[in-house]
Amino acid sequence: MTLRLIDRGRPAITRHQVYVTLREAITTAHLVPGRRLSENELARQLGVSRTPIREALALLREERLVAIVPQLGTFVTRVSPAAVADAAFVREALECSAVRLAAERIDAAALGELQANLAAQEQADAAAFDGLDDDLHRTLCEAGGHPIAWSLAHRANGHLDRIRRLSLPDPEYLREMVDEHHDVVAAVARRDADAAERALRHHLRMVPSLLGALRERHPDYFEQEEAA
């Protein structure tokens, strides 16, 4: 009889919970861009010590969601077109490569998962769509045989997540996203790597295109470039 290995390496739960909590707060702009964070204050509010707070903030810094300035403070980064473009570039590069592989080697099980996800998206509201979108892209990356692609893309992705979440309430935009998801999965299903890559690339370029509207609604969220 064979027993499955037990997965250790998650019992460090406090740090992870703090990370999830803060990331959620930032990508929903509950913690507004530009806001100053204090490790001490966060520790008080969350009921933990500074140590797990610091470790969570270090991860968020890697995602460019916070900027830590020694002896000065920690700040929620503002939305910057450059950072969004960087994130979009990374995601395009990684996911498009992954989806090409996925189109070549996806199996029936994964394909079924994708289609179930699409069906769920049809009836999802904005909040539910959020999770389903993540799942779909993750499944696509895993189907390509390199789950690390999603892990990295997701990590480089804080800025895009924030844009997306702040823009999602728009139902027309949501409709478009779901349609594009269908296009990608359809191309993968018929093993057409070129079409899948094209569809995904087009899909991923939607998010940066939301910047204009968001800036109109929340100009204070944006980094102000030096006026000449």
Added chain:
Amino acid sequence: MTLRLIDRGRPAITRHQVYVTLREAITTAHLVPGRRLSENELARQLGVSRTPIREALALLREERLVAIVPQLGTFVTRVSPAAVADAAFVREALECSAVRLAAERIDAAALGELQANLAAQEQADAAAFDGLDDDLHRTLCEAGGHPIAWSLAHRANGHLDRIRRLSLPDPEYLREMVDEHHDVVAAVARRDADAAERALRHHLRMVPSLLGALRERHPDYFEQEEAA
């Protein structure tokens, strides 16, 4: 294995120095794969407290150069073909995308930098080549307008760095690498994005091909897959 005390110059860089020291030790296999690390022991050897050690190890875990198991220990990860393939995939995706952009928009200054680098490589020994190689790839990514590509690729890259460094003493292999660098830069110089991508892709696939020889020389560095 003895690590030298780190120089505590300016504040707020202790963590970084620890990180650089440990990464160097791991990618050169000075700290051999599979070795168990103790935060306390490292703190003693480097003359700092556990805090910066922990923060450096957290970064190295992101690069999958160490594995941290709570209440058990921290270990230098062994070489695994899967991890190497993952790293190669990420680097290919990111750098090939970047080099396409570079071929379109590179300016004379960056091109000059690339060519100066190539000239230096012609006369470099293995140790010097190491740094020049990093510089060349970084410059290529920056020329594409997304420096973050290199920052991410480099970070996903610990496993490849280790393979490369352990294999570099082979002069024939070094010669090949330099030639391939020439091919990539030449394609970029004549604004041929397709050729540049092809050349770079071919170049990046060299590293994983070294796995076989390395396994012969250092089978103990490798993760042993379940023997039947």
Added chain:
DNA sequence: CATTGAGTACTAGTATGCAAGCCGCGCTCG
């Protein structure tokens, strides 16, 4: 002799204390 159980010596995770440095308010001096 084999097995089991307690005890010990470690581990990383978390909490807390201390040091160095920046910002701004308010006082002092010109």
Added chain:
DNA sequence: CGAGCGCGGCTTGCATACTAGTACTCAATG
């Protein structure tokens, strides 16, 4: 009245103390 300077309160970085939990040693026991 205005400008310069010093002090207090804040920040993060680093060091240390404590907790919870694992693996190993070795003796007691069947």
